[in-house]
Structures are given as C-alpha cells and as structure tokens.
Amino acid sequence: MRGLLLGVLTALVPEHWIGDLEEEAVEEGDWWLARHVMLAALYGVRMRLARTNFLESSAAAALLAGLPLVGALALRRLVLTLIPFRESAAYSWWAVAAFMILTAGLGLGLTNALGRRRVAVLLGTAVTLAIVLLLEAPIVLTVAAFAGGWAATIRRRGEMG
Amino acid sequence: MPKGDAIGGFEQLVLLALAHLGEDAYGVSIRKEIAARTGRDVNIGAVYTTLDRLEGKGLAVSVIGEPTAERGGRAKRLFRLTGAGRTALEESCRAVVGMMKGLGWGEA
Structure with missing residues (x-):
C-alpha cells in the first residue's frame, strides 16, 4: 500500500520529496501518508506547470480542460436520457447555462494553475474545441470555457503562491 | 530590498527553520x-x-546529500541560509517586532 502510494509520486515530484515522505512514513499512519502524498502530488503538478514550456503547458491545458468537459458532457447526455420532457427548450437552456458556469469555473482554475499563461490557455481551449467537435457536442460550451478562462486571465493580477 | 524580493509569512517561517537547523x-x-x-x-x-522560491531569490542554497x-x-536535499537570506530574515523579523510594539501581545 505504502509502496504504491509513493510509486504514484515518482512521475510527479522530485526524488528527494519521495525520500522525505518515505522517511517520515516509518512513524506515521497510512492515512497521514495518503493525505501527504495527495497534497505533494498537487504541489508537484503545480510546480511542473509553472516551470514547463509553452507546448507542455498547452498539452496540460488541453488535458485539464478537455477531460472534465468531455466527462461533464457525457453526464449531461446520461441525465437527458433519464429525465422526462427532455425536449423542453427551457430545460435545455438551463442545462447550457449550468455548463457555461461549470466551464467558466474550470477556465478560472485552469488559468490560475497555469500561472496566467494566456496563449497556453487559448491553445488548450482550441484542442478542447477539437475534442468537443469530434464528439458533436454544442460549441457554446467550448466558447464558454474559453471566455471563462480568458476573463479569469484578464482579471487575475497576483503572482502564483 | 526590491519589492518583489520581500519575504512572505510562510517564507519567514521556513527561513527561521533554516536558521535553527543549521547544517541539518x-x-x-x-x-x-x-x-x-x-x-x-x-x-x-x-x-x-x-524553498525553491527562496533559492531563486538568493536567500537560501541547496546541495544534494548522500x-x-x-x-x-534516495538522497536528501540539504538547504542553508545565505548571507542575503539572514539579512532579509533579520529585517523581516525586526519589522514584525516593531509592528507588535504597543499592542501588549506576548510582552512581559
């Protein structure tokens, strides 16, 4: 269990971080280790994003924006098959509005995570657009994702912590 | 010290830990x-x-141990305070102590 937890980190954080966790894990419980491995992974990903170059950032942006968006769209399709009156125009607009908020929030988190890299977010969104179009999803969702990310980029002025 | 090099609250704690720990x-x-x-x-x-940020600011340096x-x-990455780090830390602590004077918090 412990080996698996630490193994997850191998690709995400420098080796001395893992060594430190392994050293402390001797006197700590599994829950402590799981919590610290998760947090260390998040710090590691953020540090890598802050250091990576333009193309890597774009790929990360596509991954971060694309996968949750595609997942959300799949969920929406599932919900539409379960709810009666699914052809209702009002419901459809509410669904679109909800997903616009979701994708705008996603864009905000994404832009922060990438340290305000506007062009990277733009390219990432373009890749997301391609994914969404391939799945024949509504284009408005991707436009909302980009608009959210762009608005967050313009709004945010602070440095990464 | 330039504005961008000012040390934050958690940076101050880490620098103080470096000062206490010395070589280890x-x-x-x-x-x-x-x-x-x-x-x-x-x-x-x-x-x-x-620590990476402090190293970037020249306030700490690191070496890879055995x-x-x-x-x-796996090796340790050992850190120590630089001269600039010690100066920045002293200034930062003086500023905090100065700001606390007169509040009656923790004063004997």
Missing part, C-alpha cells in the same frame, strides 16, 4: 521544526515550493 536542514527536519514551534502540519510540497537506506536509497 532538509524537507523532513524543516517540516518538523515548523510543526514543533507553530503547531502547523505543513505538507512537504509546500516546504519545497517555498543516499540513505531509511529513505529507500
């Missing part, structure tokens, strides 16, 4: 020092992210 300052010992003195259980990622068995054969 690395992730685990820094984390434990902060926990023992402040009661904060900080993550190793937060410590190293801050691999040890209890760490799964």
